[in-house]
Amino acid sequence: MTRLAEPGDGVLGGLLERLGAAETLQRLRRGGPLEGVSRARAQGYRVRLDGLDPSEDLARIEALGGRFVCPGDSEWPSQLDDLGHQRPIGLWVCGVPSLRLLALRSVAVVGSRACTAYGNHVAGHLAADLADLGWVVVSGAAYGIDGAAHRGALAVGGATVAVVASGAGVPYPRGHTELLRRITDHGLLVGELAPGERPTRTRFVQRNRVIAALTPGTVVVEAAHRSGALVTARRAAALGRFTMAVPGPVTSALSGGAHELVREGAVLVTRAAEVVELCGSIGELASPRRVPLLPRDLLGMTATSVLEALPARESVTAEQVARGAGLGLDDTLRTLHELLPLGFVEREGSVWRLVLEVANGCAHNPP
Incomplete structure (x- = not known):
């Protein structure tokens, strides 16, 4: 049958479902009309009947393992x-x-x-x-x-x-x-x-x-x-x-x-x-993708506002930082002193400066 029809031939597939392989083959060999099969298609099947040798095909596939x-x-x-x-x-x-x-x-x-x-x-x-x-x-x-x-x-x-x-x-x-x-x-x-x-x-x-x-x-x-x-x-x-x-x-x-x-x-x-x-089966879930967690990601909103108010390459006073962050001076100073031991900022006298690595997104790891 695999030599009679091309792959995906739904017409022959329908015949096989209704009649079975043996009966389909017998009717093709006898000739005459086939229900649901055009005359031209039936003739095409019969042309391929000549010379078929299923035993030889099985022997060939077995020889190939x-x-x-x-x-x-x-x-x-x-x-x-x-x-x-x-x-x-x-x-x-x-x-x-x-x-x-x-x-x-x-x-x-x-x-x-x-x-x-x-x-x-x-x-x-x-x-x-x-x-x-x-x-x-x-x-x-x-x-x-x-x-x-x-x-x-x-x-x-x-x-x-x-x-x-x-x-x-x-x-x-x-x-x-x-x-x-x-x-x-x-x-x-x-x-x-x-x-x-x-x-x-x-x-x-x-x-x-x-x-x-x-x-x-x-x-x-x-x-x-x-x-x-x-x-x-x-x-x-x-x-x-x-x-x-x-x-x-x-x-x-x-x-x-x-x-x-x-x-x-x-x-x-x-x-x-x-x-x-x-x-897959129930429970075979993909783990969520995790992006690297930077130390800056762990800071609260106040600390983040203070850092963002510090220029990347300039030193500024606490008053200037407070103005830029929109915070009171006391809150700003407290936050700057909290950020100092964590490596986010540096102090030189009365001015403060952002650590360069922070400005580039690579802050020191906090203790």
Whole structure:
């Protein structure tokens, strides 16, 4: 069946749901009309019937150390059923782990093929951090963001899943042959196409729906307005999955698509913990970002007003400070004497001066 129809063929998917695989195949072989199938489409299926050898396909995938997984198998990820009639007929899987188990705690990290150094850096570090937190990184093994995501997960010994648009035994892109081998050794290589099948533009587009359905959430790291990664993200949103985007420079065309997703309702994320907060279990919350606490932040309003009344590079009298702070002279003097041992101000006779480090925002640590 995976050789009869193209990925995402909802017509054949409907037939399989109504009739089952064996009955569908028999009716195609007998000829004649099929309910809900146009004559031209039925003819297209029958043209592909000639020369099919499922036993040979199974032998080829086994020789590659893989297997065929279909709905009803214990390894089948049931979340793919959300695709309805467009769910995969089956998946050709290479690698040791269970696809169903890996997909339970997984996140898709996708983006532009022609990524920038920024996108490559962010994707790699995000994937590595996700893997460190026990999450499986899913992507499409393409150049750019996909490759960076796979490498990031592998770099820390994490598992990763590549959903490809070609058949087993046809590494694509060729430049990722070694990466695909490493993915197979430490994770899974998954595709809808039978062994030996070549990728096409349409097959890449349909591959994206599998990535979207397989994972609880999809993160777009960097994508232009016409990027295929946006197709994945929007399909994920339509399936009720979490959709996230990493912000980039507003002047970068390669971040335009990611920013557009945020405007559409995707969640802006900048680190792995924020992704896990959305996709993980109850209680897996991202810790709040903490900025460095400066000694000046600990001062009260009166002390802050006195400091702000002191010029950065001039010495002034207490009366001038009081006038600038809008305080009485007694309160001003008391506050100046409190700030003196803390290293915020210096006194020279009857005049006071702000310590230069304070003026630059780097006050001494108070005792």
